Amino acid sequence: MDKFDAISPLDYRYYSDKLQPYLSENAAIRYQLMVEVALVKTLAEKRVCNESIAKEVEEASKKITASEVYDEEKRIKHNIRALVNCIRSKVSEEAKPFVHFTATSNDIISTSESLRIKEAVENVLLPELLELENVLIEIAEQEKDTIQIGRTHGQHAEPITFGFTIASYVSRLGGRILKIKEAAANLKGKFSGAVGAYNASSLFIKDAEEFEKSVLEKIGLKPGSHSTQLVEAEYVTDLMHAIVSAMGVMANIADDMRHLQRSEISEVYEQFESEQVGSSTMPHKRNPINFENVKSMWKEFMPRMMTVYSDQISEHQRDLTNSASSRFNTELIAAAMITASRMKKVMSKIGVDKTSLKNNFDKNKSMIAAEPAYILLAAAGHPDAHEAVRKKTLEEQDFISLLMSDKELEPYLKKMTEQQLEILKNPEKYIGLASEKTQKVCNEWKEKLK
Amino acid sequence: MDKFDAISPLDYRYYSDKLQPYLSENAAIRYQLMVEVALVKTLAEKRVCNESIAKEVEEASKKITASEVYDEEKRIKHNIRALVNCIRSKVSEEAKPFVHFTATSNDIISTSESLRIKEAVENVLLPELLELENVLIEIAEQEKDTIQIGRTHGQHAEPITFGFTIASYVSRLGGRILKIKEAAANLKGKFSGAVGAYNASSLFIKDAEEFEKSVLEKIGLKPGSHSTQLVEAEYVTDLMHAIVSAMGVMANIADDMRHLQRSEISEVYEQFESEQVGSSTMPHKRNPINFENVKSMWKEFMPRMMTVYSDQISEHQRDLTNSASSRFNTELIAAAMITASRMKKVMSKIGVDKTSLKNNFDKNKSMIAAEPAYILLAAAGHPDAHEAVRKKTLEEQDFISLLMSDKELEPYLKKMTEQQLEILKNPEKYIGLASEKTQKVCNEWKEKLK
């Protein structure tokens, strides 16, 4: 297959080699084989078959390719039976009966899917997110004292620091990392047969639940409280929720960064490579294409949670209306990883334009004093400070001068402390705990994610 | 307002008085007032104002109605400023400045919303879900030995018990209850001002973070790791996820029960009241309208998670593009509660038709033996048991007779134990651990949800 004959952008455009060992179809089949091997090893352990049979199966399973399995499936129209046939064709007559022994297809599928998803998240997605988190922490600490005008409704509000802005993402992304970690660790396997009642395994094994535990233990999984033909859907649903909501946090960073790069704001910029072309006809453009891409991935993948929620519903001991849809779950992991990776790359070379930060701040400097002015006046006993200040902001003159020279306000201004008046005159000092809080948040998350 | 002039089905049709104290607009404003009172009490505690002022504000806030606040909002186009004006109009000149002192609108809104959502969930939704869980546990225990044919793909598969079917919901719903509980307990408040940096409160209070903690403590909340103008969106996102996924479990129960009520299956039935009409023209119909309604509520409310995920994104220290959408969050709680309540009512009077259960089981009784047959033959050394059995199932004669009388299979049948042959001949004994597991699951969840 020519890569560019692929139809999915995940294959022809956003493909990452890091994902292949977990999320490709080759990987899926490799993980299914791991489960079949864990099964036969446990059978040997419980003396249902000989140790040598387990070894035979293990050896055979190393030689099986996805392509071979697909060819057999084409013939018999059943994917796991095809896998089993492939193994059986490579072992002795004696071993044949113990391949897949007492298992139902979905013991293998449910379990191997949990396993490869768990490992993809733990080995690829989480490390990527942690690296991004570290980049954010670094920026936050570095810029914790860099004054920035805080914005609400896209309007200048009160001062913060650029580090404080970033600290918000440090905290939110940190929280999501913990959620993903917890949900991945909580994925379950199963070995309870076609309807979950251990019908087949109980024919041969005394404690079929204990047997299930043994099989799963070999690959690092546990069973849940109950299963039908399926592991309960909620384990993977929780993980996908954690992942999608982490993409939401990254989309928020991306939107903020895009807007801070607007021509009129330009507080941050993406450092371009010298050969990079901004636009095919507008050579001067420096477009935030990476952040746009991050937002766009979120728009594509967030709605897929609806599919995940729909797959919670399966009639009776299972219908198979998740046959196609659940195959796409892994795409969500791929998307999150690709997004985290891009975000890390672009944030680690983000530039902070201090001149613009100052210019933007100064634009409404005296207006910014309106909030402390109103509060200090109120505290000094002014009976309607909010209204008094509001009206003053509607006038054309400089607000601070108007304020300081207002005869009616004089008695109230006199009650203020030096420090309070200082803030009124220099609104860039009106940053509250922005710096301290930034450092505190960084410390907290460095600790929590250790 | 005439109830039937309402536009939302939640008001004219599905309204529940239990929800009013938390989810109505009257409740919203009552909770906002609670936060304003907690604020002024803390101000008094920290000696920023007198104790008597705190009392004045508390008294005033008891007299305020939603209608009054809305009238003031109409005039000034700002909801929290309207609330503040209403309080101020009811207190002395001395007290006026300390109403809403150093707070930003969203300190009040974010905090009061967290609080009323938390209490709605803890006081109304969770009790309702727990009662439903108890009904399910009761049915599961009662029917743990009632044989039912397990179904996969809508086809008869292997035997279970009806209690085992129900145990699946006990486990899944139990898990969701814990998730909801955890997420509700984790909701946060905030008192960090317009951009989250404690700009205003720091003007007067030394340790503004400690001050925030004191205010929130009074109403049973805590602050998060970081806030902007908003509490981090993820706390409520996690709760809504837990709620929506619980509705998913209930929708699954509903689908299963609907199908078990099909004319041809009729293993369960909803007990009708004597005056109840099944259909306007088909008097004989017994329609599963309650289960249909449960599924329908899920179809309406599940997609709303997309809104919740969209509201994770807020530009800079906040945009206000969640002004309308976040108001609908409470509808999700209402929907979950209404659903749980209906499900509890209908499940507590569900009838189990043992004749139908037996008839359905018997229909494919001998076919059911195919799985143990194949496994036992394989274990007995048959080199291609699956294929041998599969071909036999395609023939027209009774499968068990065919099996037992097959000369080729004789050597393998001879190797089987009495118990194993017993199962082949009486497939209703092929239920594995269905009964034991049912009891175990019930015990586990009774313990966990104590």
Added chain:
Amino acid sequence: MDKFDAISPLDYRYYSDKLQPYLSENAAIRYQLMVEVALVKTLAEKRVCNESIAKEVEEASKKITASEVYDEEKRIKHNIRALVNCIRSKVSEEAKPFVHFTATSNDIISTSESLRIKEAVENVLLPELLELENVLIEIAEQEKDTIQIGRTHGQHAEPITFGFTIASYVSRLGGRILKIKEAAANLKGKFSGAVGAYNASSLFIKDAEEFEKSVLEKIGLKPGSHSTQLVEAEYVTDLMHAIVSAMGVMANIADDMRHLQRSEISEVYEQFESEQVGSSTMPHKRNPINFENVKSMWKEFMPRMMTVYSDQISEHQRDLTNSASSRFNTELIAAAMITASRMKKVMSKIGVDKTSLKNNFDKNKSMIAAEPAYILLAAAGHPDAHEAVRKKTLEEQDFISLLMSDKELEPYLKKMTEQQLEILKNPEKYIGLASEKTQKVCNEWKEKLK
């Protein structure tokens, strides 16, 4: 019911009296009665019953209230049978049998829902959208020559006019209005009985399809190509799609206007009323709350299309898993109308700040020349014009001066016409067909929507 005891924001906050006659539950029942009356009138026409009976039923139906129907439903648990009982209780014994005669509940519901949705759209939503469209056309024509810098990726790109910006919405909204109109006109009714085969009506009426047509004609509807218990779901699905995609266009306008109001851009502003409060603590804020609300309504209601799509699926001749969800369809119409109404109000008083428009344009004035420069150089034979221009934009000096004084470029500059050089020197002339196109688009849509 106290309005503020309502749970849905559509009832306690965004309620509009214009919607009540169509979208309230009182309206729903009024429309059901209209269909019952149309039925009995047709029965009289076909001489199945007397003219006087039809009159009796018509008179009776005028006296019925939603409250009365709900009381009866509480007793018998069936809404349409309750409605029928209410009518029957008000007519003579002779008339009783002909109430609802040969109809199934859903003949009444499907038909009356199509009718009230159609009328709500045609009488309320479409007029509101048309008024908004007219406001947009007015602005576009007025500002068709007002220079604005065009933006792509949030970056300054090439010049347009503010009218041209608005013309984009004129065209897109115009297109949606036509779609909504077409879809509303295409809604269908049905009178084909419980499973769609005219079983009951065929007992008495020779041509049951012709009878269906007669009933529907009386209320201005037609039947579709086929029905089951339900009108085919696609008619309403198409309408909801048209409505949701119209909300998408309005959300796009809202986003653009929000960003054009950013403190650093401020090309437009919302005119505040003198008593209006911008922020509870920041008296200087002028927040784009109306545009934020429009975006927020889209975030809330767009995902509900997923419910509409889910309701396309109904098992066999119908399941009732749309019992709750389809009741919420009308909320989508309400939301669209509320949004259109707000958008119209705010756009009709939008201010255009020509100073900011000019300042923003001038900021990158010479950079803007980069595109025509590259193209004119290329056309003049420069072998690598894009690269030559791109490099020049990276230098610190004024681009136009650099360009004009470059010895290497001299031969190419000489080949240009006066008009072309004029544009290079005065980039505000580089607006292409912006003005003409604006007028053309306005004319086109005035014509199409006449």
Added chain:
Amino acid sequence: MDKFDAISPLDYRYYSDKLQPYLSENAAIRYQLMVEVALVKTLAEKRVCNESIAKEVEEASKKITASEVYDEEKRIKHNIRALVNCIRSKVSEEAKPFVHFTATSNDIISTSESLRIKEAVENVLLPELLELENVLIEIAEQEKDTIQIGRTHGQHAEPITFGFTIASYVSRLGGRILKIKEAAANLKGKFSGAVGAYNASSLFIKDAEEFEKSVLEKIGLKPGSHSTQLVEAEYVTDLMHAIVSAMGVMANIADDMRHLQRSEISEVYEQFESEQVGSSTMPHKRNPINFENVKSMWKEFMPRMMTVYSDQISEHQRDLTNSASSRFNTELIAAAMITASRMKKVMSKIGVDKTSLKNNFDKNKSMIAAEPAYILLAAAGHPDAHEAVRKKTLEEQDFISLLMSDKELEPYLKKMTEQQLEILKNPEKYIGLASEKTQKVCNEWKEKLK
């Protein structure tokens, strides 16, 4: 690339060679080249460049591969500029300037995407859907007289025919085919430059709108009423809506067929191939895996409409937050085609089990008479026929016998015609217009889709 290293199920599992010429990345680039060629041909036509240059570009474009373009993009980080560079590297110095002359990247992308989507739909998807429609028509006509019990709420309701069941899909799918056709034909191209105002093309060409029309005409497209950097999003949104709603109809067919295959119902069956394996451990199973797959594809792809709706919003003359998401649009077309293809295959070999149809019908035969009984009694003057019949259905005895022997009902029964009594006694005759309507629907759609 090994096919099984792909991550998307669309590439490793559901790939269809029919889709490659339109939906692969190789195809995307081929279509972009087609647009570049159309451009230079029009330039020659308008005498902006020589005819020979157009030929050079056309020849060059034939030699370009996706792989080559991607390599260049890697270097310069811009996909269309990369494409342009590839063409330029293959033409004379004289021709170079006229490659992509006056075009912006998105003139090429928007136009080529419209074109390949249009052709994929017209050449692949629509033919597949039409073949499916023909299969459905064939079944409907063949089974138009085969009695089936109609079902509502999963309960037996009134009789229809199996052909009538299928006619419902004929009509609904037919309607969707027309919608898709109309929406595909309505896709637009654009050649209006970076912000839609024809800035660049107006530098050289007198009537830039006419020039745009000429370019597009060459590839069978038209411009819309207005464009920015983008073609208006609504054209593709309408198409995706039509496609998704067609998948909804197919999902409904799939659900119905799945349920009709339930062990207890088994009115239809999928003919298995002799080598096909139903289950890995339950050899007797005949699982409706194809219908399950159809439903599952719908669950995966329906939510993607949310992405399409989100992509309606693009800030100002465009942001690029659809850079990734819009690439996935083509997956929706692929999914619909794969679904239609599978549905066609399975429906064309569906078996109808007439014994089961009859057995199921007979099960509630006498109960089925309840509806005509109630209506005929009412028409005969019984004052409360519905209630009288309802009570009778609650008794244990045979309903028809009870009815016929009821003394109280005698006077009403006497008023009935022979034909009416005949139906009461033989409920299988109570099928209304089922057969006639089936044929009528088939005729109508054969005509409309000719």
